[in-house]
Amino acid sequence: MICKVTRAEIFQYLDGELSRGERAQVEAHLRSCPDCSRLVTTERAFRATYLDRLRPDPVPENVRERVIRLLDALPSRQSSPSRPGRLGRLGVMAAMVALVILGGILGLSVRDVWKGPNASVIQLADASVDQHQKLARGLLPFDIAMASPRQAEEWFRSKVDFKVSIPDLRSEHLAFLGGRISHLTGVDVVALGYRVNDKNVSLFVIPEEQYRRLGLSETPKFKVVNRRGYEVVVWRSHGTGYALVSEIGGQPCLVCHSPEEKLELTPAPAAHRS
Amino acid sequence: MDLRAEFQAVVMANLDSLFGYARVLTRRTSDAEDLLQDVLLRAYRAFGSFDRKLSVKAWLFKIMKNAYIDRERRRRARPVEGEWENGDERATDEERGARTLPGEMYLYVPLSPEDILLRHLTIEGVREGIRRLPAVWRQVVELREIEGLSYQEIAEVIGKPIGTVMSRLSRGRDLLRASLQDLLSEREKTGAHDL
Ligand SMILES: [Zn+2]
Numbered sequence: 001m002i003c004k005v006t007r008a009e010i011f012q013y014l015d016g017e018l019s020r021g022e023r024a025q026v027e028a029h030l031r032s033c034p035d036c037s038r039l040v041t042t043e044r045a046f047r048a049t050y051l052d053r054l055r056p057d058p059v060p061e062n063v064r065e066r067v068i069r070l071l072d073a074l075p076s077r078q079s080s081p082s083r084p085g086r087l088g089r090l091g092v093m094a095a096m097v098a099l100v101i102l103g104g105i106l107g108l109s110v111r112d113v114w115k116g117p118n119a120s121v122i123q124l125a126d127a128s129v130d131q132h133q134k135l136a137r138g139l140l141p142f143d144i145a146m147a148s149p150r151q152a153e154e155w156f157r158s159k160v161d162f163k164v165s166i167p168d169l170r171s172e173h174l175a176f177l178g179g180r181i182s183h184l185t186g187v188d189v190v191a192l193g194y195r196v197n198d199k200n201v202s203l204f205v206i207p208e209e210q211y212r213r214l215g216l217s218e219t220p221k222f223k224v225v226n227r228r229g230y231e232v233v234v235w236r237s238h239g240t241g242y243a244l245v246s247e248i249g250g251q252p253c254l255v256c257h258s259p260e261e262k263l264e265l266t267p268a269p270a271a272h273r274s
Numbered sequence: 275m276d277l278r279a280e281f282q283a284v285v286m287a288n289l290d291s292l293f294g295y296a297r298v299l300t301r302r303t304s305d306a307e308d309l310l311q312d313v314l315l316r317a318y319r320a321f322g323s324f325d326r327k328l329s330v331k332a333w334l335f336k337i338m339k340n341a342y343i344d345r346e347r348r349r350r351a352r353p354v355e356g357e358w359e360n361g362d363e364r365a366t367d368e369e370r371g372a373r374t375l376p377g378e379m380y381l382y383v384p385l386s387p388e389d390i391l392l393r394h395l396t397i398e399g400v401r402e403g404i405r406r407l408p409a410v411w412r413q414v415v416e417l418r419e420i421e422g423l424s425y426q427e428i429a430e431v432i433g434k435p436i437g438t439v440m441s442r443l444s445r446g447r448d449l450l451r452a453s454l455q456d457l458l459s460e461r462e463k464t465g466a467h468d469l
Pocket of ligand 1: 005029035037
């Protein structure tokens with residue numbers, strides 16, 4: 001028999017995608033058409049037996065664990081849409097540092113390709129790596145340790161004449177160790193030590209004026225430089241400059257290069273990753 | 275409620291689905307994980323302004339689809355739209371070479387549901403049939419049959435009009451039934467009973 005409804009409409013009907021009027025039309029047709037009625041019955045049985053019982057494949061356990069870690073390390077935020085001034089800035093800052101740090105842990109790409117070698121950035125990166133190694137080995141003691149990020153901020157406020165925002169990332173995988181006033185390429189900076197998954201990470205807070213002297217473009221936001229087995233990420237937020245130093249996972253670079261050897265500037269660590 | 279706690283709850287509740295969709299898009303577990311992490315960070319940044327009346331799963335899928343397109347564009351330095359966006363024909367050609375699909379898959383040979391029911395195909399057999407679908411159709415079939423998204427939600431996720439969703443879904447379902455037919459004949463030939 002010639003049907004007034006199409007097969008496509010039957011499926012839309014079964015999918016619950018028809019309007020009330022359309023649904024009534026299809027149902028009226030089903031009462032008078034054994035063929036379509038049979039199609040609906042078997043299709044329903046097929047769905048009940050198979051499709052309705054399909055579930056997405058379970059995520060592999062190791063992926064689940066890494067996701068839980070990532071979620072734990074997200075900066076805490078309240079759902080109120082706007083927070084004034086300092087708190088808001090800290091939130092942004094914390095989110096960004098979390099992004100960069102997590103990027104390191106998780107092998108995630110927060111980086112865009114950075115074009116153009118820039119001597120001053122390489123200098124900054126080298127100096128940051130030096131300082132980072134000294135901090136990690138305890139050769140440069142912290143001025144303030146065993147303190148909360150808030151207490152440390154308070155302490156720096158009276159010591160330096162630029163604003164220091166210390167990300168307060170609460171996670172069992174990330175601990176704030178302390179901070180000190182340090183010198184990077186002849187400039188006073190604040191050096192902050194973190195422990196991330198049993199590895200040391202240093203964050204250098206650079207005054208706006210000095211950061212501007214690096215002559216970096218605004219985009220891409222994060223400049224990534226690999227030096228001597230470390231990854232240095234340089235960026236700016238609300239005027240303040242930052243350089244973050246962390247180990248490249250497993251130090252693959254040191255397998256083929258000595259620690260003293262100056263590595264070529266790589267636009268992105270992809271060459272060392274994949 | 276604390277935004278992070280809410281976000282964590284949402285992600286954990288949908289984690290299998292999210293990773294499943296990442297796998298459909300990337301087809302490789304390592305790429306899928308990378309994509310998933312990227313999506314979680316993106317989604318958290320936007321979560322505060324997410325309209326709580328909408329389906330959060332569809333919202334996350336949409337972010338994932340966009341993130342995937344961004345990544346592919348960056349990686350290949352050429353548009354990837356062809357494969358996903360521009361019509362099924364191109365994808366058919368690409369998939370035909372890459373996959374072990376018999377030519378008959380592309381013919382209109384839907385297996386009747388009765389037949390499938392009568393021959394006791396297992397749920398895992400049906401799941402395998404969906405996995406074997408070419409990506410363009412597998413995507414909409416999974417979003418509909420496994421994830422239960424509406425046509426409108428699927429349209430938003432894949433960035434296509436509803437008409438395209440309906441035609442892909444219809445074709446995908448036919449292909450699935452043909453693929454199940456295929457699995458059944460394989461089973462009958464080898465005498466295996468695990469499908
Ligand atoms: Zn009829």
